Amino acid sequence: MKLIGSLLVIVATTLMGAYYSNKYKMRIKSLLEMYRMLQMLSGEIEFSRGVLGESFLRLGNRVAKEYQVFLQQLSYRLAEGNGQTLEENWKQAVEEHLHITYLTKEDYDLFISLGEQLGYLDYEMELKTISMYMDRLQLKISNLEKEMTTKCKLYHTLGIASGCLFVLFII
Amino acid sequence: MDRKEQLVKIFPRNIKEIFLSSSLDFKRLQEIRLRINRPIIINYNNKEYYITKDGQLEKNGDRGYIVSRNEMRETMEFVSSYSLYAYEEEIKQGFITIQGGHRVGLAGKVVLDGQGIKFIKYISFINIRLSHEKIGCANNVLPFLVGKEGIKNTLIISPPRAGKTTLLRDIVRQCSNGNDVIKGMSVGVVDERSEIGACYMGEPQNDLGIRTDVLDSCPKAMGIMMLIRTMAPELIAVDEIGTKEDIEAISYGSNCGCSIIATIHGNSLEDLEKKPIIKEMIEKKLFSRFVILSGNHSVGTISHILDEHKNIIYQ
Structure with a gap:
């Protein structure tokens, strides 16, 4: 009975370690998707010079599922003319429709702050602002990727080790 | 909305x-x-x-x-x-x-x-x-602009804010739709300052009729040439002409068999003749009708209409 219990504890903590390791990898994947979305937005502005609402709607069909609803809902909000600024609409759309569990508060804050800058800039500045955010995102992704092997190993090891330690402590 | x-x-x-x-x-x-x-x-x-x-x-x-x-x-x-x-x-x-x-x-x-x-x-x-359309404001003018071959080349002369664009818009609408006075025809509008059609995302917000094509925000001289080559209009409408290029394009359009309706800033025909380019255009009889608006009354009030010989045909 003790053996079965111990094994269950070790399996559970190992799985927890694997979960955190996977979460780390998925965070990088989500940030890469965010980067790709900004790249497409920049392209839309550069080549079509259409209004943001239309660009968001078009992008909504081309981005990963996790960003799709956010872009579409933001586009609808802008089209209805609800008397809110882009900053307010962007923030609310992020809070209501962007639920990516792998992203941290820091990632969300960076994304929300982009909405504070868009909407009232000239062509050059609009593109430069998006480009600046892409650079920041790129830096963040590079740092996370650099630490990925170490961190993932750490999560796995900690998972197993904490399980073993817990079992030893109880027995 | x-x-x-x-x-x-x-x-x-x-x-x-x-x-x-x-x-x-x-x-x-x-x-x-x-x-x-x-x-x-x-x-x-x-x-x-x-x-x-x-x-x-x-x-x-x-x-x-x-x-x-x-x-x-x-x-x-x-x-x-x-x-x-x-x-x-x-x-x-x-x-x-x-x-x-x-x-x-x-x-x-x-x-x-x-x-x-x-x-x-x-x-x-x-x-x-705020945009103001005056549907029907060209009713009294239109019969004087129609000839056997269709609409005559017409120049609307008016001081600022006297309603020349409003009148032009209604002439375009009536010529495009057609009515008892004139048969419907394809009309091309070169709307350099977006005042005639007031296009929003390419769609005219003012009623310009069912047979009207609009080149929005396009320079007049360039737009007239483009319309003739691509849309085959029977009538071309432009607002606020004045440069040498505008006159040359109008002349080209007229030679291609298109009727032209244009507006220009001024108080009278004599006033316009003080400008050499415009004087030359009048002497060449590029226009056969001159509609002069009165700035003293309500928007769109006609002072008089002249023919190509400068005879008053309506007052």
């Missing part, structure tokens, strides 16, 4: 509330002026008023609602559908046309580059001129 809804959409919350709570008849509202740290001024029924926080019209500026810098910025966000960069070309010209055909005039700090105006930043003065 009605006129009121179209308009209030471009204002930030407080100003929107003011207009929604007012008892204004938006059909009689002509102009709304926003200036940074100054009261909102409106032109209503040909009279100037201030508008208070609770939507009341006042003659006294002390109670007028003061527009803040932030509200000015927000207004620009809404006017440009949150995309000021998409309207750079329009901003360079000093105005943006919004849904409903209303024209938003802009002023602020002008940024120049080697070729001229690059952009206007710190936009601090906004003048919203």
